[in-house]
Amino acid sequence: MFDTIAPDYDRLNAWVSFRMDRLWRRKAVRQMPQEGWIADWCAGTGDMAREYLKRRTNRGRVVMCDFSTEMKRLSGERLGNVDRSRCYYVCCDVTQSPFKDGVFSGQMQGFAVRNLENRPAFFQELKRCGQANGRGALVDLSVPANRLWRWMCNFYFGKIAPRIVAIIARRGVFAYRYLSESVEHHASPASIVKEMTDNGLKGAKYAPLAGGIGVIFSWSERRSEETESTDRG
């Protein structure tokens, strides 16, 4: 499915979200360390990686991971003029990655938590591959808690966005229908934070974006160590 939508994916995202997707990615990327190895899980065409590499103060290296070979192929064009010597692409399933334990100082993801078939296995990978003092941020769409706002968003994503997609997309309109429906059936942010904590990610929390249409999940092993040592006095 992701191979099918790859050619139109970035353009459509920008149209359907009024470019808010870019702002939200930026917010998640700002939480990444400036040094070390950074994972971009479910990287697609590399939007998160590009955002990280564009920031002059960042000196880390980014490993993009995704199982769609078509997304990987297109990332070559879409990454633009970022420093290519600091980015790599690995085609793999993010729930069974080939990386060594504790390699990443930062881990990020854009718009994929809800698409993962085995989310607990992914959170276990985040725990296994993250450094002892590492941190991470995952941004995704969500369902607003406010009933009126939720109704308006459901109307937009259910009725208007599919028409925009039908006009612009060359292929895979069905896939976009699946993606917008997957938001409605998405687990609540609080239950996802609980899953993160249950799978060992320390200091997991979430912050709603634009009244809850989006959400950033984050964790920081270091912050929770500091909190624990402060608690111990």
Ligand SMILES: C[S@@+](CC[C@H](N)C(=O)[O-])C[C@H]1O[C@@H](n2cnc3c(N)ncnc32)[C@H](O)[C@@H]1O
């Ligand atoms: C909605 S796109 C997000 C792309 C990009 N991160 C962004 O910010 O726009 C979701 C991506 O997740 C990838 N994906 C979904 N499940 C995966 C898995 N289990 N392993 C690897 N990639 C996966 C898909 O191939 C697709 O490229």
